[in-house]
Amino acid sequence: MTVRVRFAPSPTGHLHIGGARTAIYNWAFARHHGGAFVLRIDDTDLERSTDENTAAILRSLRWLGLDWDEGPEAGGDFGPYYQTQRTGTYEPALERMKANGHAYPCFCTAETLETKREASRAEGGFSGYDRTCRNLDPSTVAARIAAGEPHVWRVAVPDDRGDIVIDDLVRGETRFPIDAMDDFILVRTDGSATYNFATVVDDWTMAMTHIIRGDDHLSNTPRQVVVYEALGAEVPTFAHMSMIFGADGKRLSKRHGATSVEAYAEEGFLPEAVLNYLALLGWSLDGETTLFDRETLVREFDLSRVSKSPAVWDPEKLEWMNGSYIREMSTDKFVDTMTPWLERAGFATAADVAARRDWFLSLAPLISERVKRFDEVADKVAFLFEEPTIEDSVRVKILEKDGAARALEAAAEVLATVEFHAEEIEAALRTVPEATGVKPKDAFQAIRVAATGTTVSPPLFESLELLGKERTLARMAAALELVTT
RNA sequence: GGCCCGUUCGUCUAGCGGUUAGGACACCGCCCUCUCAAGGCGGAGAUCACGGGUUCGAAUCCCGUACGGGCUACCA
Numbered sequence: 001m002t003v004r005v006r007f008a009p010s011p012t013g014h015l016h017i018g019g020a021r022t023a024i025y026n027w028a029f030a031r032h033h034g035g036a037f038v039l040r041i042d043d044t045d046l047e048r049s050t051d052e053n054t055a056a057i058l059r060s061l062r063w064l065g066l067d068w069d070e071g072p073e074a075g076g077d078f079g080p081y082y083q084t085q086r087t088g089t090y091e092p093a094l095e096r097m098k099a100n101g102h103a104y105p106c107f108c109t110a111e112t113l114e115t116k117r118e119a120s121r122a123e124g125g126f127s128g129y130d131r132t133c134r135n136l137d138p139s140t141v142a143a144r145i146a147a148g149e150p151h152v153w154r155v156a157v158p159d160d161r162g163d164i165v166i167d168d169l170v171r172g173e174t175r176f177p178i179d180a181m182d183d184f185i186l187v188r189t190d191g192s193a194t195y196n197f198a199t200v201v202d203d204w205t206m207a208m209t210h211i212i213r214g215d216d217h218l219s220n221t222p223r224q225v226v227v228y229e230a231l232g233a234e235v236p237t238f239a240h241m242s243m244i245f246g247a248d249g250k251r252l253s254k255r256h257g258a259t260s261v262e263a264y265a266e267e268g269f270l271p272e273a274v275l276n277y278l279a280l281l282g283w284s285l286d287g288e289t290t291l292f293d294r295e296t297l298v299r300e301f302d303l304s305r306v307s308k309s310p311a312v313w314d315p316e317k318l319e320w321m322n323g324s325y326i327r328e329m330s331t332d333k334f335v336d337t338m339t340p341w342l343e344r345a346g347f348a349t350a351a352d353v354a355a356r357r358d359w360f361l362s363l364a365p366l367i368s369e370r371v372k373r374f375d376e377v378a379d380k381v382a383f384l385f386e387e388p389t390i391e392d393s394v395r396v397k398i399l400e401k402d403g404a405a406r407a408l409e410a411a412a413e414v415l416a417t418v419e420f421h422a423e424e425i426e427a428a429l430r431t432v433p434e435a436t437g438v439k440p441k442d443a444f445q446a447i448r449v450a451a452t453g454t455t456v457s458p459p460l461f462e463s464l465e466l467l468g469k470e471r472t473l474a475r476m477a478a479a480l481e482l483v484t485t
Numbered sequence: 486g487g488c489c490c491g492u493u494c495g496u497c498u499a500g501c502g503g504u505u506a507g508g509a510c511a512c513c514g515c516c517c518u519c520u521c522a523a524g525g526c527g528g529a530g531a532u533c534a535c536g537g538g539u540u541c542g543a544a545u546c547c548c549g550u551a552c553g554g555g556c557u558a559c560c561a
């Protein structure tokens with residue numbers, strides 16, 4: 001049988017880091033086994049679900065490079081792929097369970113249930129439904145329904161079934177005592193399906209073979225198994241992965257900073273880095289390999305190597321990884337990726353980049369090994385696009401230092417006569433320390449501050465080349481004026 | 486309360502009865518060097534949550550405890 005897995009986000013918000021990881025594992029599992037990765041939008045929470053959120057989720061999945069075989073905008077033979085459009089399938093499923101005697105109507109009101117629950121919980125022990133309506137006389141049941149009395153439909157958990165054992169692909173064999181199982185509600189008074197009923201019917205009718213999800217659903221699994229069995233459906237294989245925590249050991253939330261995939265995209269993270277990091281957070285290839293591409297992930301992914309324990313989200317490691325991917329990018333790709341960030345900063349348009357592509361290509365390697373995210377690029381290249389302002393403290397510390405002015409004058413002089421290429425610039429400037437008696441470090445720092453306005457910049461000679469002779473000399477003259485007046 | 490899951494350096498993890506407990510991020514030092522990075526080399530960092538077993542031998546198997554998490558809704 002061919003593998004079919006699904007990712008079923010609820011469009012009540014953007015794609016969350018945790019959801020993204022679940023999607024990645026499902027996707028990798030499907031691709032590894034040559035199966036189908038299905039996307040279903042569980043939008044039954046009408047209050048909070050929005051089309052904007054759905055669109056954002058699709059965008060984020062695509063950004064990560066997770067393509068789905070069936071689902072919104074892809075179609076498929078098992079649709080519809082929006083849960084709100086599948087309500088028609090719950091009714092026949094319920095009929096099927098009724099026919100088997102696996103579902104029964106319950107007329108108990110929410111209030112009486114509440115008081116009963118409190119009472120039994122006070123005594124300690126099982127707090128589930130006491131099955132009052134399970135053994136109602138069939139004729140009275142028929143009469144009450146005919147009279148239009150409000151009721152829900154409950155599952156009749158079999159007494160003779162024995163414990164429910166789940167062979168979880170991540171956690172191994174997990175046993176749930178059957179007598180702790182509640183005759184939970186399948187269909188509400190208003191006729192709508194509850195989560196545990198709806199997902200089972202959806203997953204069953206969509207022919208899912210494996211359910212890979214967060215372990216917050218582990219405790220729901222035995223309930224769902226009961227429904228599968230009552231339906232006469234084949235029970236899929238389950239795999240429950242642990243959650244992602246923040247540094248404080250609490251479930252990851254907004255308090256811990258950016259939690260949506262979109263936010264990481266906007267901060268200048270690369271999709272391949274986010275994918276790699278997320279894949280590694282809770283899964284290991286061999287314990288040694290930390291950097292791997294999409295193809296390797298697909299080839300090597302194995303649920304048995306998914307961690308059972310929760311993982312703490314570590315933004316620093318993600319940044320390191322992103323930096324690593326940036327450094328490995330081709331110069332061309334770096335320029336392309338950098339362009340929108342330059343546009344956003346108002347430094348250059350895509351047309352500017354195209355017009356002077358060679359110049360940007362020589363800029364790229366200077367920047368790529370100095371940033372961990374693309375939102376740092378603008379700051380690093382600013383000196384090339386706008387006139388620097390030298391801070392007082394820097395002026396005092398560097399430009400007014402003994403010999404600095406002398407070095408600047410000498411530098412300006414030699415630079416004026418030279419071809420403006422890094423090698424020539426370097427050769428010329430190397431003569432300055434000896435000629436002036438100023439230490440190389442001090443001389444170069446003075447020139448750096450004059451040219452870039454700061455003490456930290458990309459390599460000096462290359463930076464000057466990019467700046468060009470005219471601007472370099474003008475800035476040096478301006479710096480000299482600053483300290484000599 | 487009941488049921489279920491988890492616990493190896495600060496963090497992510499390897500380990501699946503015999504290892505000097507390995508790797509990665511972060512941290513520290515050295516090298517490189519015009520600053521910052523990047524890179525190279527090295528270092529520190531884990532009584533494997535705790536307590537009992539089983540075994541010649543346990544991070545690895547079993548039981549218990551503690552702590553953390555989940556479920557226990559006419560939420561998903």
